[in-house]
Amino acid sequence: MNDVAGSLGHYGRTVRFETERERQIFVDDIRRTNLMVSRFGSGHHAALFDSHQIDFAGEIKNLLVEKGFISATAARSTELGKVHELLPDSQKALDESELNKVSKAFYDTNDAFLNLYRRFVREAIGPLFGEDMYFQATPTLRFQFPKQPGFNWKPRIHTDVMLGHPPSEVNIWLPFTPAFGTNTMLIASLEDSVEVLDGLGYDFEALAWKVQKDDNFWQTCARRMHPVELKYGECLLFDPRCLHATQDNRTDATRVSMDVRIILRRDFEALPLDYRGTGRMRMRFAPGHYYHDRSIRELVVG
Numbered sequence: 001m002n003d004v005a006g007s008l009g010h011y012g013r014t015v016r017f018e019t020e021r022e023r024q025i026f027v028d029d030i031r032r033t034n035l036m037v038s039r040f041g042s043g044h045h046a047a048l049f050d051s052h053q054i055d056f057a058g059e060i061k062n063l064l065v066e067k068g069f070i071s072a073t074a075a076r077s078t079e080l081g082k083v084h085e086l087l088p089d090s091q092k093a094l095d096e097s098e099l100n101k102v103s104k105a106f107y108d109t110n111d112a113f114l115n116l117y118r119r120f121v122r123e124a125i126g127p128l129f130g131e132d133m134y135f136q137a138t139p140t141l142r143f144q145f146p147k148q149p150g151f152n153w154k155p156r157i158h159t160d161v162m163l164g165h166p167p168s169e170v171n172i173w174l175p176f177t178p179a180f181g182t183n184t185m186l187i188a189s190l191e192d193s194v195e196v197l198d199g200l201g202y203d204f205e206a207l208a209w210k211v212q213k214d215d216n217f218w219q220t221c222a223r224r225m226h227p228v229e230l231k232y233g234e235c236l237l238f239d240p241r242c243l244h245a246t247q248d249n250r251t252d253a254t255r256v257s258m259d260v261r262i263i264l265r266r267d268f269e270a271l272p273l274d275y276r277g278t279g280r281m282r283m284r285f286a287p288g289h290y291y292h293d294r295s296i297r298e299l300v301v302g
Contacts, residue, residue, distance in 0.1 A: 013278035014204040015164040025272050026167075027202045033167040035267065036190070036239040039129065043190025043239040049124035051233035056120075057176045059113045060141075060256055067105050081177040081253040084145045092143075094150030106141040114138075117258075122296045125172065125262060128237070132265040134291040140259040144183055144249045155186060155245035157211040157221050159193060160261075162204035165240050166275045166285055168267040172260040174235035179228055183255040186225040187236075188243040196221060196243060265295050 017023040036043050051057070061075040070078070070086050078085070084092060091101045121135045161167050173185060188196075200206050210217040221243060228236055238244070240261075249255060263285075275285040283290045292299070 014162050014208045015278055016205075022273065029272055030161055030167040030197070030202065030241065033239070033241070035168060035264070036170060036237065040237070043193070043242050044187070045128075045237045046230065047124070047128060047235050047237060048233060049120060049235065054116055054120050054124065056113075056116060056174070056258070057232060057256075059116055060176055063106065063109060063113060064102075066110065069102060069105070079177075080256055083143075083256075084254045087145075089149055092145040092148045094148055098150075098156075100143060100145065100148060100150075102143045102145075103141065106143070107138075109138075109141070117260075118292075118299055120174075121260070121262065122299055124235075125237075125260075126296045129264060132295045132297045133262050134265060134268055134287055134295050135262045136260050136290065137292040142246075142255075142257050142259070144246065144255040144257070146183070146249050146252055146254065148249065151248045154212075154218060155222070155247050157186075157218065157225070157243055157245045158208070159197070159243050160240035161197075162207055164276055164278045164285075165261065166263060166268075166271055167240060168271070169240045169261045169263045169285075171238045171240055171242075172235055172262065173228070173238070173257060174260070175230050175255060175257040176232060177254060177256050178232065179230045179255060179257070181227065181251050182247045183249040183251040183253055184227045184229065184247070185257075186222070186245045186247060187228055187238060188221065188224045188226075190239045190242055192224040193239075193241050193243045196224075197241065261290075263291070 015026075017026065036045065039045075057080050060080060064070045064083065065072050065075050069091065070083065074086050087102070094100055117139055125135075126133065160169070160171060175184070179185070197207070200210075211221060212218075225243065225245070227247070230236060277283045277285070277290065285291065287293050287295070
């Protein structure tokens with residue numbers, strides 16, 4: 001698979017193909033994907049984990065102290081959802097890549113957080129499927145601050161398959177703070193999302209253009225979406241075909257969340273293409289690259 005840079009794709013890129021046969025293989029792979037429906041009866045599934053045993057919020061506070069954003073005293077006395085009150089606007093503002101300095105700093109975490117994350121995947125997610133799986137090596141952490149400077153666009157409606165992700169992946173979205181109103185993610189049902197993709201003939205460049213430039217189309221998609229309401233200790237699993245988007249946070253609470261992708265080992269071994277992301281590094285969706293080099297059954301958590 002190939003991709004090209006441009007201004008229309010989510011973060012500037014959408015998946016492209018070297019041959020028409022390759023594109024058709026990708027579309028066929030999308031159409032036959034049914035893991036979420038076969039396992040849970042829906043494209044979405046809310047799951048629980050023990051936030052006392054796997055305390056992500058506490059570890060995030062430790063990292064905020066370690067990275068110099070807040071003091072240890074402030075970490076003890078401030079709820080994670082109020083951390084914006086301790087930060088200057090310069091650290092909360094979004095840059096041209098639509099990221100703030102805190103989110104960028106959390107591209108790197110530490111062994112304590114990564115061990116906690118691996119426990120979560122192995123102990124909370126693994127049993128939901130009952131078989132071996134690969135998982136994203138480095139989770140994506142996001143800080144969505146209230147009324148953060150620089151958010152001057154409509155929510156970027158997208159689907160992970162338009163960014164080159166394997167259709168047989170499962171997305172996991174886990175907030176470390178209560179998710180509600182505009183400080184949470186918008187998502188459409190699998191059925192509505194597939195209807196949109198089918199209607200465009202799986203032309204992802206057209207999808208990217210229309211959700212950014214065609215107000216009527218954007219409104220049509222937005223009407224099919226709803227906010228995900230979750231408490232700390234809950235996470236949402238969803239099909240990667242589902243349309244979703246981050247909102248402009250107009251609440252008075254910070255949202256801190258983690259994005260994770262997993263793929264069953266048998267589904268990875270059956271992939272018909274060498275899937276790659278559309279980012280600058282065009283990372284392979286393979287163990288030792290995007291996925292951890294060990295599956296959950298091979299994993300030893302420190």
